[in-house]
Amino acid sequence: MSVWPRNKTAFPSFTVGIAIIGLIIISTIIVSGLAAGLFDDVSNPWYIFISYLLSFGLSLLALYFIRGKQEKFHFTRIPAGIYILLIIPTIGLVFLREPLIELTELVFPIPEQFENQFGNLMEWHPAIFITLAIFAPLLEELIFRGIILDGFLQRYDPWKAIIWSSVIFGIAHFNPWQFISAMALGIVIGWLYWKTRSLWPGIFIHVLNNAGAYIAGILFYEDQQLVGTSEVLGPVAYSVLLFFSLFVTILFIHWIGVFLTRRPVYWGENENS
DSSP states (O other): OOOOOOOTTOSOOHHHHHHHHHHHHHHHHHHHHHHHTTOSOTTOHHHHHHHHHHHHHHHHHHHHHHHOTTSOOOBBOOOHHHHHHHHHHHHHHHHHHHHHHHHHHHHSOOOHHHHHHHHHTSSOOHHHHHIIIIIHHHHHHHHIIIIIIHHHHHHSOHHHHHHHHHHHHHHTTOSHHHHHHHHHHHHHHHHHHHHHOBSHHHHHHHHHHHHHHHHHHHHHEETTEEOOHHHHHOHHHHHHHHHHHHHHHHHHHHHHHHHHHHSOOOOSTTBOO
16 A cells, blocks of 8 residues: 655645535525525425535535645545445445434534525435535545545545544534434545545445435335335344444454555556556
8 A cells, every 4th residue: 555645734724624514604695695595495305406506516616726736636546346345334334324323412402594504305206316426426526535634645544534524524424413423434434535545445335335324214114204224124123233234344454454455556657646
C-alpha cells in the first residue's frame, strides 16, 4: 500500500470541515427556495430531486475550486473480490441502522412534521430512487471522502481523520435520528478509503445502503406509518437478526482487512481517475 502523503496545510482543516456544513446549509436554503417557485407542492419528488442535486452539486463545485483544480479525486482500481465481500456487511448495516434510530428516538422524539416529510419519501418514485441511490452516494462520497477525508488523512492521524470526517458526515444529514447510523457508515467507508485511497468502495456501499433502506422503507410503510422490523418479525426473531447482522458485518470487515493486508492496493500508477 502506498504511503499517505503528509501535508499539514492540506485542504480542509477540521475547522474548515465544520464550515463546509454551513456551506451546504446555505446552498440548500437558497436552492430549495428558488426551486419551490417551480412547484406547487414541495413534497413533489422532482422538487426533492432538483433541490438535492443542485444544492450538493453546487457545494461540490465550490469546494472543488476552493481546494484547487489541480487536486484530483482518487478512483484507484481495487480487486473485484473486495466488492463481493462488501455486499454482506452492507446489508447488515441496513438492518443495524433501525435500532440506532430507535435509540435516538428515546432522547429526541421525532416531530410529526418530520414524520410527514419522511413519509413523502416512502412511496416509489424514480426521482426519489435516483436521488437517494445514485446522486446522494456519488455527490456525498466526492465531498465527504474525496475532499474532506482525503485532506484530513494528510493532516491528521488516520483514525482521528476517519472519526472526525464521519462526525461531519453525520451532522450533514441535518437530523439527530440519522446521525449515529450515518456516522457508523462513514467510519466503515472512511476506513476503506484510508486503506485503498479509492472512492469506488464507498460509492458501492453507499448505493447499496441507500437503495436497500429505501426499498425496505417502501415495503414496511403502511397506513401512513413505518412498521419496524421488530413488529414484523417479533422480538425473538428480531434479536436474532440483529445479532447475526452485527456478527457478519464485523466478520466480513475483518476478512476485508485481511484481504487488503495480503493484497494491498497501490495507488498512484494504479489510478484510473
